[in-house]
Amino acid sequence: MSDQPVVRIEKVTKVFPRGNVTALQDIELDIAPGEFVSLIGPSGCGKSTLLRVIGDLIEPTEGAVTVNGKTARAARSDHDYGIVFQDAVLFDWRTVSKNIAVPLELLGWSRDRRAKRVDEMLELVELSGFGDHHPWQLSGGMQQRVSIARALAFEPALLLMDEPFGALDEMTRERLNLELLSIWQQLGSTVVFVTHSISEAVFLSTRVVVMSPRPGRIAGVVPVDLAYPRTVETREDPRFFELVTQVRELLRKRGEHLLPEEEASLLEAAE
Amino acid sequence: MSVGTAGDKLVEWLPAIAVFVLGIALWEGAISAFHIQQFLLPRPTQIASTFWTGRHQLWPAGWYTFKEALGGFLVGSALGVLVATFVARFEALGTALIPVAVAASAIPIIAFAPIFNAWLNPLSPTSKMAIAAVLCFLPVLVNTLRGLQSASPRQIELMRSYAASEREIWRRVRVPTALPYLFTALKVASVLAMIGAIVGEYFGGAFTALGVLIRSDAQILDFTHAWAGILVASLLGLSLYFGVVIVERMVIRWAPESRGS
Numbered sequence: 001m002s003d004q005p006v007v008r009i010e011k012v013t014k015v016f017p018r019g020n021v022t023a024l025q026d027i028e029l030d031i032a033p034g035e036f037v038s039l040i041g042p043s044g045c046g047k048s049t050l051l052r053v054i055g056d057l058i059e060p061t062e063g064a065v066t067v068n069g070k071t072a073r074a075a076r077s078d079h080d081y082g083i084v085f086q087d088a089v090l091f092d093w094r095t096v097s098k099n100i101a102v103p104l105e106l107l108g109w110s111r112d113r114r115a116k117r118v119d120e121m122l123e124l125v126e127l128s129g130f131g132d133h134h135p136w137q138l139s140g141g142m143q144q145r146v147s148i149a150r151a152l153a154f155e156p157a158l159l160l161m162d163e164p165f166g167a168l169d170e171m172t173r174e175r176l177n178l179e180l181l182s183i184w185q186q187l188g189s190t191v192v193f194v195t196h197s198i199s200e201a202v203f204l205s206t207r208v209v210v211m212s213p214r215p216g217r218i219a220g221v222v223p224v225d226l227a228y229p230r231t232v233e234t235r236e237d238p239r240f241f242e243l244v245t246q247v248r249e250l251l252r253k254r255g256e257h258l259l260p261e262e263e264a265s266l267l268e269a270a271e
Numbered sequence: 272m273s274v275g276t277a278g279d280k281l282v283e284w285l286p287a288i289a290v291f292v293l294g295i296a297l298w299e300g301a302i303s304a305f306h307i308q309q310f311l312l313p314r315p316t317q318i319a320s321t322f323w324t325g326r327h328q329l330w331p332a333g334w335y336t337f338k339e340a341l342g343g344f345l346v347g348s349a350l351g352v353l354v355a356t357f358v359a360r361f362e363a364l365g366t367a368l369i370p371v372a373v374a375a376s377a378i379p380i381i382a383f384a385p386i387f388n389a390w391l392n393p394l395s396p397t398s399k400m401a402i403a404a405v406l407c408f409l410p411v412l413v414n415t416l417r418g419l420q421s422a423s424p425r426q427i428e429l430m431r432s433y434a435a436s437e438r439e440i441w442r443r444v445r446v447p448t449a450l451p452y453l454f455t456a457l458k459v460a461s462v463l464a465m466i467g468a469i470v471g472e473y474f475g476g477a478f479t480a481l482g483v484l485i486r487s488d489a490q491i492l493d494f495t496h497a498w499a500g501i502l503v504a505s506l507l508g509l510s511l512y513f514g515v516v517i518v519e520r521m522v523i524r525w526a527p528e529s530r531g532s
Contacts, residue, residue, distance in 0.1 A: 057428055087425060
């Protein structure tokens with residue numbers, strides 16, 4: 001099973017020509033089917049860039065990304081990606097149902113098939129009955145659930161999430177963490193999840209990839225051996241704290257090579 | 272979700288109606304109180320009665336001018352949308368064209384009215400349509416272009432992740448984003464079109480035209496009749512404006528709070 005990774009990242013380097021910034025350097029990472037991998041690190045460590053390179057929204061300067069044995073470009077053409085951003089990025093002019101249907105329309109699904117799937121997705125994210133609402137009528141947490149439903153509606157091989165809960169309050173965030181895990185387990189999808197929050201990364205993931213800035217590199221990988229399904233109690237498990245500490249140590253160790261103010265911003269960002 | 276009943280709408284409009292009625296009453300009262308001469312300012316009641324008694328002349332003249340304004344509005348706005356679309360498709364064109372367009376929009380184009388009359392037959396409606404069209408063109412161009420360029424980068428990124436084609440991104444993201452901008456421009460243009468047609472007629476036109484009528488009324492000091500003509504022009508200008516508003520509400524149904532004025 002793990003012989004054929006869903007994502008294979010080989011020697012990926014990304015240099016932004018403007019300012020000659022090396023956002024990513026020699027990134028190597030394999031992601032197995034059904035994994036939930038978090039990318040964590042301070043601002044400027046390239047975690048969002050890496051996510052976009054995987055999704056073929058940014059081209060790497062060097063190296064290659066393979067998704068299900070195909071190039072990232074081919075994977076994108078084959079609709080292998082579902083993406084969720086920090087903002088829900090909903091279309092104001094569409095109802096909730098029609099927002100979820102956008103990728104299905106692009107795939108050329110029939111009206112009936114779309115309607116059926118949209119209803120299933122609404123149920124999955126517990127928004128049944130809100131299909132005819134407009135995005136502005138929903139709370140931030142509900143909007144993000146619509147966005148997740150849209151990303152999953154066409155069963156993409158890979159779900160890419162860029163700080164999806166970063167703009168939400170702590171309570172909503174923890175609830176959506178649980179919901180996301182339950183969806184992930186139901187669908188068996190593979191997830192790459194960018195976050196600023198150590199506890200969120202440990203709580204959700206099968207593996208936490210810790211990144212460091214300038215140039216963006218992988219500082220270390222922490223496998224998370226907490227059992228699924230994870231619940232509210234998981235957050236109080238001593239092992240949970242050990243793993244959180246392990247991730248924090250990795251972030252801090254990289255901080256030794258930084259200027260004091262950079263370290264401060266790094267740790268602040270990582271909290 | 273304030274869809275609102277007819278009653279709510281009435282309450283919403285009540286202050287505006289009250290101000291309007293009060294204004295008319297003050298106008299009427301001031302003329303009696305200060306013995307204002309009729310040629311300076313006729314009474315609203317006189318204007319209203321002339322509006323009715325002069326209907327056989329005024330209303331057809333208004334209709335004639337309205338058709339000029341409408342024609343100019345449609346042609347000018349269509350050209351504005353067309354050029355905006357073209358410019359948005361080819362970015363290089365935009366960088367060359369937009370500064371010129373913005374600079375041109377500062378020119379008081381109405382000053383060209385006599386020249387348009389000279390270029391085109393001053394007695395035909397075409398010359399007035401041309402003035403109205405030129406007045407409508409720039410605001411529609413500039414606003415529509417801004418709308419087409421305002422699409423959220425995230426939304427476009429999302430569409431790319433679904434491997435959507437450029438055409439699909441236009442249809443599903445750029446055009447819907449631009450629509451509120453377009454309608455704002457069309458509302459401005461609807462008012463400008465009527466102004467363009469009437470001012471064009473002030474510089475010469477057929478005797479069946481409202482602008483010509485108002486001007487000749489003023490020359491023979493029949494001010495009440497001129498005011499009634501202005502009333503016709505205002506009502507027609509408003510109807511064009513509200514025509515746009517009605518179309519806007521049919522097209523943009525998604526955000527009641529952004530409808531505003």
